[in-house]
Amino acid sequence: MxxxxxxxxxxxxxxxxxxxxxxxxxxxxxxxxxxxxxxxxxxxxxxxxxxxxxxxxxxxxxxxxxxxxxxxxxxxxxxxxxxxxxxxxxxxxxxxxxxxxxxxxxxxxxxxxxxxxxxxxxxxxxxxxxxxARLDFSEHEMVLASFQERSTFDERLSFHEAGRGDIDVVAKVLSASFDEPEPLATANLLKRFAQEPRPRIYLATLGEGEVSCKEPIGSLRLDEFDGVVGIYGFGVVPDYRRRGYGRQILEEAIRMVRATSQQPIMLDVETDNIPAIGLYTSCGFRIKTTYDYYNVST
Missing domain, CATH: 3.40.630.30 (Gcn5-related N-acetyltransferase (GNAT))
Structure with a gap:
């Protein structure tokens, strides 16, 4: 045949x-x-x-x-x-x-x-x-070339993997960090937890005592694909920016990945986000390439 x-x-x-x-x-x-x-x-x-x-x-x-x-x-x-x-x-x-x-x-x-x-x-x-087609935004893909750790850190900051019970808290962090409606952030998190048994979303809190008494200040997601570990949705609540917490959260995520894997680590950042690019560069990330995102109507 x-x-x-x-x-x-x-x-x-x-x-x-x-x-x-x-x-x-x-x-x-x-x-x-x-x-x-x-x-x-x-x-x-x-x-x-x-x-x-x-x-x-x-x-x-x-x-x-x-x-x-x-x-x-x-x-x-x-x-x-x-x-x-x-x-x-x-x-x-x-x-x-x-x-x-x-x-x-x-x-x-x-x-x-x-x-x-x-x-x-x-x-x-x-x-x-x-x-x-109309340009919407552009992103650099950055890859960790040589991890540059700093010795200073705030012991009150803790970093743990979020579960379903943390969805509301993570949604508040994402809403504040990226200026998106909280119900939309919640809906996206619920969908991700429904689709993936372990979405690897992490929550950073600041304070002493019980977890419930600590202030949520940041979050991110780790995603492993095609031999690479990506850091996505990395956000810090505005009131806690430029105080070293973003770097501490990022370093903790890198150390967590490096504890079990030597796979390349990458992240995306919009080309006009100069403070974030400066943070990532100081941690050892380098620009690999740049992508443009164009609006195409359906």
């Missing part, structure tokens, strides 16, 4: 091992062509829920030449990345993938997409200019 010829666009709710291998090969080709670090988590691709279409693949004569991925997390807003093999660009493949994703987004009532494109990708930036 002859193999079915794959041609044109296909959308998938789950990916096979063959699919993931071909996506990895296409990613490697695109990265090498422009010396990029395309932001695609292969652990996420292996764990697709199977309930919705988040992967859009484009074939030419049985060869994968184009791919669009929607992130798994989020409902109203989704990040997406697009890649097309250098030999098959300017043939409408990128547009066909985006049209299919938009149709899916409309069916699922997704309000907007954030198209992620590396600043150094001339082809990606050219396509974004052509479709008229």
């Amino acid at each position: 002859s193999q079915i010829q794959r041609q044109g666009l296909a959308k998938k709710a789950t990916l096979t091992d063959v699919d993931i291998t071909e996506i990895k090969q296409l990613t490697d080709v695109c990265n090498a062509y422009e010396n990029l670090y395309m932001r695609l988590g292969f652990s996420m691709l292996r764990e697709r829920s199977g309930r919705v279409y988040n992967d859009f693949l484009y074939y030419e004569r049985n060869v994968l030449v184009g791919y669009l991925a929607l992130e798994e997390w989020g409902t109203d807003e989704k990040e997406l990345i697009i890649m097309v093999h250098p030999d098959f660009r300017r043939k409408g493949i990128c547009t066909a993938l985006l049209v299919a994703a938009r149709e899916e987004g409309q069916q699922r009532q997704i309000s907007r997409f954030l198209l992620v494109c590396e600043q150094s990708s001339s082809s990606g930036q050219g396509y974004i200019k052509a479709i008229g």
Whole structure:
């Protein structure tokens, strides 16, 4: 029996091992062509829920030449990345993938997409200019090069993994740190705890005596993927900034990771957050690359 010829666009709710291998090969080709670090988590691709279409693949004569991925997390807003093999660009493949994703987004009532494109990708930036997408924000990806510890610390600060019983407290910290509505922060935390048995969210408190008497001042989340440990959602309540607590929390997180793993440690920071960039640089982080996030309507 002859193999079915794959041609044109296909959308998938789950990916096979063959699919993931071909996506990895296409990613490697695109990265090498422009010396990029395309932001695609292969652990996420292996764990697709199977309930919705988040992967859009484009074939030419049985060869994968184009791919669009929607992130798994989020409902109203989704990040997406697009890649097309250098030999098959300017043939409408990128547009066909985006049209299919938009149709899916409309069916699922997704309000907007954030198209992620590396600043150094001339082809990606050219396509974004052509479709008229608007820049929303930019982020540096920073990687820990050489951990620079400081010997001074406040013994009243404690750092522990948060459980379901801490959701309300963590939500208050996130709301104050990132100026987001507390109900939204609570809803996102409830969803994360429902989806992951151990989301590795950590809470920093300041004070003496029982935990219930201590003031929550910061939080962060650790996420291990594709051989890297990421630090996400790192926030410090405004009243406790510029007093050394942010650095102490970050150092404690790094020591915690290093106690069990030598995997690379990374984090993201918006390019206009100068105080945070200064903190991360002083701890030993260095900028690896910069990503732009563009608004794309559905």
